[in-house]
Amino acid sequence: xxxxxxxxxxKGAVDLLEQAHKALEETQxxxxxxxxxxxxxxxxxQAEKLQQQAKDGKAKGRLFGVFVSVKDNICVKxxxxxxxxxxLKGYKPVFNATAVQKCIDEGAIILCKTVQDEFxxxxxxxxxxKGIEKPLNPIDRKRTCGGSSGGAAxxxxxxxxxxxxxxxxxxxxxxxxxxxxxxxxxxxxxxxVSRYGLIDYANSLDKIGTMALNVNDAALLLExxxxxxxxxxxxxxxxxxxxxxxxxxxxxxxxxxxxxxFNEQMDNNVRKTILEAVYKLEQIGARRIExxxxxxxxxxxxxxxxxxxxxxxxxxxxYCGLRYGASEQxxxxxxxxxxxxxxxxxxxxxxxxxxxxxxxxMAGHRDAFYTKAAQVRTKIIQEYHMAFKNVDVxxxxxxxxxxxxxxxxxxxxxxxxxxxxxxxxxANLAGLPHISLPCGExxxxxxxxxxxxxxxxxxxxxxxxxxxx
Amino acid sequence: xxxTENVIIGLEIHVQLNTQTKLFCSCPTNASEPNTAICxxxxxxxxxxxxxxxxALEFAAKLALALGCTIAPTVTFSRKTYFYPDLPKNFQTTxxxxxxxxxxxxxxxxxxxxxxxxxxxxxxxxxxxxxxASVLIDYNRSGIPLCEIVTAPxxxxxxxxxxxxxxxxxxxxxxxxxxxxxxxxKADANISIKERNYTRVELKNITGxxxxxxxxxxxxxxxxxNEVKLETRGWNAEKGVSIFMRSKETEEDYGYIVxxxxxxxxxxxxxxxSVQQSIPELAEQRAARWIKDLSVDKDDARIIAANLxxxxxxxxxxxxxxxxFSARWVRREVLRILNDERKELKETAFESSSxxxxxxxxxxxxxxxxxxxxxxxxxxxxxxxxxxxVKENNLAMVADEGALKNACKNAIKxxxxxxxxxxxxxxxxxxxxxxxxxxxxxxxxxxxVVKELLKGLLK
Numbered sequence: 072x073x074x075x076x077x078x079x080x081x082k083g084a085v086d087l088l089e090q091a092h093k094a095l096e097e098t099q100x101x102x103x104x105x106x107x108x109x110x111x112x113x114x115x116x117q118a119e120k121l122q123q124q125a126k127d128g129k130a131k132g133r134l135f136g137v138f139v140s141v142k143d144n145i146c147v148k149x150x151x152x153x154x155x156x157x158x159l160k161g162y163k164p165v166f167n168a169t170a171v172q173k174c175i176d177e178g179a180i181i182l183c184k185t186v187q188d189e190f191x192x193x194x195x196x197x198x199x200x201k202g203i204e205k206p207l208n209p210i211d212r213k214r215t216c217g218g219s220s221g222g223a224a225x226x227x228x229x230x231x232x233x234x235x236x237x238x239x240x241x242x243x244x245x246x247x248x249x250x251x252x253x254x255x256x257x258x259x260x261x262x263x264v265s266r267y268g269l270i271d272y273a274n275s276l277d278k279i280g281t282m283a284l285n286v287n288d289a290a291l292l293l294e295x296x297x298x299x300x301x302x303x304x305x306x307x308x309x310x311x312x313x314x315x316x317x318x319x320x321x322x323x324x325x326x327x328x329x330x331x332x333f334n335e336q337m338d339n340n341v342r343k344t345i346l347e348a349v350y351k352l353e354q355i356g357a358r359r360i361e362x363x364x365x366x367x368x369x370x371x372x373x374x375x376x377x378x379x380x381x382x383x384x385x386x387x388x389x390y391c392g393l394r395y396g397a398s399e400q401x402x403x404x405x406x407x408x409x410x411x412x413x414x415x416x417x418x419x420x421x422x423x424x425x426x427x428x429x430x431x432x433m434a435g436h437r438d439a440f441y442t443k444a445a446q447v448r449t450k451i452i453q454e455y456h457m458a459f460k461n462v463d464v465x466x467x468x469x470x471x472x473x474x475x476x477x478x479x480x481x482x483x484x485x486x487x488x489x490x491x492x493x494x495x496x497x498a499n500l501a502g503l504p505h506i507s508l509p510c511g512e513x514x515x516x517x518x519x520x521x522x523x524x525x526x527x528x529x530x531x532x533x534x535x536x537x538x539x540x
Numbered sequence: 541x542x543x544t545e546n547v548i549i550g551l552e553i554h555v556q557l558n559t560q561t562k563l564f565c566s567c568p569t570n571a572s573e574p575n576t577a578i579c580x581x582x583x584x585x586x587x588x589x590x591x592x593x594x595x596a597l598e599f600a601a602k603l604a605l606a607l608g609c610t611i612a613p614t615v616t617f618s619r620k621t622y623f624y625p626d627l628p629k630n631f632q633t634t635x636x637x638x639x640x641x642x643x644x645x646x647x648x649x650x651x652x653x654x655x656x657x658x659x660x661x662x663x664x665x666x667x668x669x670x671x672x673a674s675v676l677i678d679y680n681r682s683g684i685p686l687c688e689i690v691t692a693p694x695x696x697x698x699x700x701x702x703x704x705x706x707x708x709x710x711x712x713x714x715x716x717x718x719x720x721x722x723x724x725x726k727a728d729a730n731i732s733i734k735e736r737n738y739t740r741v742e743l744k745n746i747t748g749x750x751x752x753x754x755x756x757x758x759x760x761x762x763x764x765x766n767e768v769k770l771e772t773r774g775w776n777a778e779k780g781v782s783i784f785m786r787s788k789e790t791e792e793d794y795g796y797i798v799x800x801x802x803x804x805x806x807x808x809x810x811x812x813x814s815v816q817q818s819i820p821e822l823a824e825q826r827a828a829r830w831i832k833d834l835s836v837d838k839d840d841a842r843i844i845a846a847n848l849x850x851x852x853x854x855x856x857x858x859x860x861x862x863x864x865f866s867a868r869w870v871r872r873e874v875l876r877i878l879n880d881e882r883k884e885l886k887e888t889a890f891e892s893s894s895x896x897x898x899x900x901x902x903x904x905x906x907x908x909x910x911x912x913x914x915x916x917x918x919x920x921x922x923x924x925x926x927x928x929x930v931k932e933n934n935l936a937m938v939a940d941e942g943a944l945k946n947a948c949k950n951a952i953k954x955x956x957x958x959x960x961x962x963x964x965x966x967x968x969x970x971x972x973x974x975x976x977x978x979x980x981x982x983x984x985x986x987x988x989v990v991k992e993l994l995k996g997l998l999k
Binding site: 273 | 583588589592623629793795800801
């Protein structure tokens with residue numbers, strides 16, 4: 072879809088200015104009802120430049136004229152980027168994230184920033200920062216759109232103009248909202264995409280990924296933003312394979328069904344829908360192999376939350392009202408001032424994670440929590456590597472249920488909130504590439520199927536995705 | 541650890557490595573205007589990432605190897621978290637789990653071995669500037685590479701601590717990894733005394749190797765006269781006192797975690813070998829070799845060896861010119877001029893070839909010492925051939941008695957008081973008269989000839 076649009080835009084067959092006005096108006100209109108956008112860029116000015124290029128016959132780029140929204144924790148030069156936290160209010164980065172720059176280099180038009188859980192701390196976009204309204208599910212406004220990339224998923228579902236979303240996942244923040252909103256969400260292998268310009272949640276887990284209405288558009292964007300970047304020392308040097316339009320041929324492909332994932336707590340409709348999809352894949356040549364991932368499924372959550380919170384507690388230390396973002400009247404010692412700013416500007420969940428994460432790395436607790444969690448992660452990665460000797464991809468539902476209502480969420484304790492990530496967290500912890508695709512409905516609410524591949528095997532999950540659709 | 545000595549001292553030293561750029565970004569390290577050498581990374585902006593300056597790692601490895609340390613096979617960095625306005629990220633990126641170098645030593649002149657437990661690299665915070673009613677922050681320093689050197693508690697007196705630090709600074713300068721003139725060296729000391737059951741006090745913020753002796757002397761006296769608690773104190777150089785900072789019970793917990801924005805750096809044995817090969821023969825070994833093989837005076841050897849460039853210059857000269865003589869002249873003249881002018885050898889016009897020619901003129905008694913000194917001053921600022929210069933300016937030594945007799949007679953005639961004193965037995969007065977003759981001959985008179993002439997005339 073995007074490809075055809077880009078081709079005609081390059082030929083000058085699309086009025087980009089008109090498109091930009093339309094995209095801006097529509098996004099603002101959606102925003103009034105669903106609250107997906109944070110700061111807006113200047114799409115019209117960008118479109119004007121591109122329009123001129125098209126007239127001059129100089130149009131180039133695989134995203135020429137495509138509107139890209141950017142999750143609020145990914146820096147866009149000159150556009151307020153707060154990771155949906157009040158403590159970064161007014162902060163305008165002086166540089167573009169590498170992923171954003173790559174989009175611009177391919178002719179994309181940056182549209183707006185999208186709302187998220189504060190710093191990525193949540194799975195339902197209800198933990199937006201102080202003063203930021205929580206986004207609503209595009210299908211039913213009484214329900215969550217999932218999180219933390221909730222704004223990205225909601226806007227992707229609603230936008231009728233050519234739109235792609237840059238999102239980010241630490242523990243499931245792409246797959247989860249993609250599932251609840253009924254869009255395709257791609258999370259690459261950890262280190263496949265440069266994190267330069269990504270406002271850190273947990274550096275060893277954060278992955279910039281993509282969302283679109285269909286797999287191939289999301290895959291095209293992922294292919295574009297992937298690749299080595301000297302500005303991120305952890306970024307992989309491996310060559311980037313072609314991701315867009317991977318043929319959906321799966322003859323002989325081995326699909327692993329994780330036993331623990333289909334337990335009795337799962338919504339029946341969800342279970343049935345996913346198993347039907349697997350059956351369909353078997354019909355067209357795939358082999359189904361049942362397997363067990365006891366470590367990942369039993370200890371993944373604890374290991375993930377310990378590591379994520381520990382790293383987060385150090386990442387958030389810099390936000391103290393001194394150099395950028397929110398500030399207050401100076402008074403007292405620096406400690407009193409920092410505490411006052413952090414107390415008033417950070418949300419409850421951010422504070423909870425700072426406290427738990429700090430506790431987990433203090434002398435006396437460090438070995439029992441932080442170090443142990445890191446060891447468990449290594450074991451889990453080994454467990455996955457063993458599993459991938461016998462299967463090519465793993466299939467589970469993305470979420471154990473369809474999007475809950477805000478009323479239902481209120482009944483949950485923080486721990487129950489964390490438990491909802493049981494299926495998305497292990498793959499994220501292990502840094503494995505995964506995709507969530509719309510796969511049927513339950514009471515008109517979308518169900519997501521999650522396909523996970525081994526490290527740097529994005530093509531395999533795309534093969535299966537394209538076979539399903 | 542079981543102690544028996546009266547005083548136990550261990551040091552933790554921080555020195556700035558003189559790289560061109562900062563440890564984790566490409567900002568320059570030599571900016572002077574506040575907050576001009578800064579970028580998103582060294583300001584800790586959201587989304588910025590560190591990229592290791594491998595030169596800093598190389599410099600630190602050079603020091604570690606020169607101190608005889610073992611280099612770790614992998615290097616990881618850690619986050620040391622604490623809140624302070626000069627620390628942009630509110631954590632410092634440092635090395636915690638495994639230091640770059642461990643198990644080294646420096647040997648003091650008395651033969652005592654001071655063990656070095658660890659050598660690691662870390663980033664410097666910014667600088668707080670206290671003004672009347674406010675505090676300003678300059679982040680130019682933020683991210684400048686530091687090397688931390690931690691010793692075992694092997695020193696037993698402030699003088700030993702001073703000697704250790706001096707030796708360390710000498711090695712640093714020699715390796716070219718530290719700016720001897722502008723570099724900052726800071727030490728924290730752990731100090732305890734027998735009389736107080738070795739209750740340990742940490743004394744922080746001692747700047748420079750001269751301060752260390754003074755601070756430790758003060759602290760030992762303080763401990764002798766007061767009850768000692770396990771605590772951290774700060775050295776106030778202005779007032780010359782140590783001030784209570786915090787007790788060990790409320791010691792900060794830095795909650796170290798591995799720096800997840802940096803990979804594990806593998807250190808290859810080839811790399812270690814190439815760093816090892818770049819280390820010049822160190823000052824002490826060099827001086828010892830000169831004393832043994834060339835019979836150079838001990839003090840001359842040590843002083844010349846302390847300056848790498850001058851040491852290299854001396855070695856070139858000593859290959860063609862008598863070493864003992866050359867050493868004396870290099871130390872007394874070349875080094876003196878460098879000290880007076882506060883210049884590095886590279887900043888002068890000195891070169892071995894003209895110095896060799898000059899020294900030979902002096903050795904062959906073609907010019908006097910005094911003329912030699914005058915020419916060496918000139919050689920510091922411009923290049924020329926000493927022999928031609930001597931000829932042009934009529935500076936050749938005059939040893940002919942006939943030619944000097946008149947000058948001697950004049951000196952006697954014009955200085956009756958000195959003549960009188962000499963006759964009373966004051967040898968000094970003869971020296972004075974020789975000086976008068978030297979002046980009259982513009983320094984060209986052979987002093988021994990003049991001396992004999994004067995003695996004869998005054999009989």
